[in-house]
Amino acid sequence: xASAEQHEYGSYDELIEDYYARGWTxxxxxxxPTPEKVSAFLAAAGLEAGEVLGEVPTREVTVTAEHAAINAxxxxxxxxxxxxxAAAVRAHLHEKGNCHSTTGTxxxxxxxxxxxxxxxxxxxxxxxxxxxGPGFRANATIGRALRLVVRNVCRGIPGVxxxxxxxxxxxxxxxxxxxxxxSGWVPLHVERGLAPEDSAVTVASVMNLTxxxxxxxxxxxxxxxxxxxxLTRGVATDRWLGEDNNVVLVMGPDHRRxxxxxxxxxxxxxxxxxxxxxxxxxxRVHLGKPEGLxxxxxxxxxxxxxxxxxxxxxxxxxxxIDPARG
Numbered sequence: 001x002a003s004a005e006q007h008e009y010g011s012y013d014e015l016i017e018d019y020y021a022r023g024w025t026x027x028x029x030x031x032x033p034t035p036e037k038v039s040a041f042l043a044a045a046g047l048e049a050g051e052v053l054g055e056v057p058t059r060e061v062t063v064t065a066e067h068a069a070i071n072a073x074x075x076x077x078x079x080x081x082x083x084x085x086a087a088a089v090r091a092h093l094h095e096k097g098n099c100h101s102t103t104g105t106x107x108x109x110x111x112x113x114x115x116x117x118x119x120x121x122x123x124x125x126x127x128x129x130x131x132x133g134p135g136f137r138a139n140a141t142i143g144r145a146l147r148l149v150v151r152n153v154c155r156g157i158p159g160v161x162x163x164x165x166x167x168x169x170x171x172x173x174x175x176x177x178x179x180x181x182x183s184g185w186v187p188l189h190v191e192r193g194l195a196p197e198d199s200a201v202t203v204a205s206v207m208n209l210t211x212x213x214x215x216x217x218x219x220x221x222x223x224x225x226x227x228x229x230x231l232t233r234g235v236a237t238d239r240w241l242g243e244d245n246n247v248v249l250v251m252g253p254d255h256r257r258x259x260x261x262x263x264x265x266x267x268x269x270x271x272x273x274x275x276x277x278x279x280x281x282x283x284r285v286h287l288g289k290p291e292g293l294x295x296x297x298x299x300x301x302x303x304x305x306x307x308x309x310x311x312x313x314x315x316x317x318x319x320x321i322d323p324a325r326g
Contacts (some may be wrong), residue, residue: 032304075148206311208308
């Protein structure tokens with residue numbers, strides 16, 4: 001599906017079996033991307049079919065709005081999700097999003113889609129309990145739409161340009177929102193230069209997803225010390241990425257409450273962690289600056305837990321969602 005094509009089928013069963021045969025699915029059934037549905041999705045985002053959302057120069061691939069709309073329909077999105085899908089595609093295809101490497105690597109890196117701003121409430125994006133998992137249409141289908149674009153347009157097909165040794169279930173879909181309502185922290189998109197009333201998507205490559213569970217830590221310092229035991233394992237990087245590499249910390253409410261009680265901001269957490277990344281004058285985490293540590297409030301109660309999203313050779317890219325333009 002390198003370019004938009006039209007095919008006619010006598011039944012849904014005929015379509016789905018042909019899509020399987022052509023390798024156009026992620027192994028799960030898809031919604032038929034009829035011309036009418038694709039047009040409705042483009043209209044919902046105010047996009048023309050041929051508008052370019054990004055490129056993968058190393059693969060001679062150009063991704064258009066029509067490509068994104070087709071795959072968003074297939075993923076099971078609603079039309080109103082399309083601006084978020086288009087923004088996620090733009091973010092992933094940013095030069096420093098490094099599509100070629102993060103979708104072709106032997107490491108099987110995934111793409112996390114993190115939503116901020118009013119769009120979360122408008123679309124029903126889950127930010128709390130079980131937000132990493134199944135059961136939420138917006139989370140599941142927005143994340144899946146990006147991955148179908150990677151597969152069907154960017155040629156990230158296992159055994160072809162996807163060379164993952166094992167891969168990961170996160171490559172079906174990995175999308176959640178920041179729990180802004182239950183946190184006093186500055187939201188991720190505002191820290192990255194957007195207005196609080198803006199909606200935004202941040203796409204981050206994820207090579208390893210590591211939970212840090214600690215029920216005994218009951219102070220901000222103790223929680224941070226638990227995180228340091230895992231953070232100092234290091235982050236893959238290279239000179240091309242420069243100093244803007246990222247690690248994402250997704251902190252649940254049972255850990256956040258200790259920071260809230262002492263009035264610690266995200267900057268305070270970075271201020272505590274940053275000098276402790278160094279040993280013998282060397283940065284054991286390989287972040288270029290404290291701001292590279294992205295902190296997101298999410299998840300549900302009951303577990304003293306923070307999840308670390310270690311990256312694969314890419315920046316986390318934040319893209320504003322324009323409801324009229326995608």
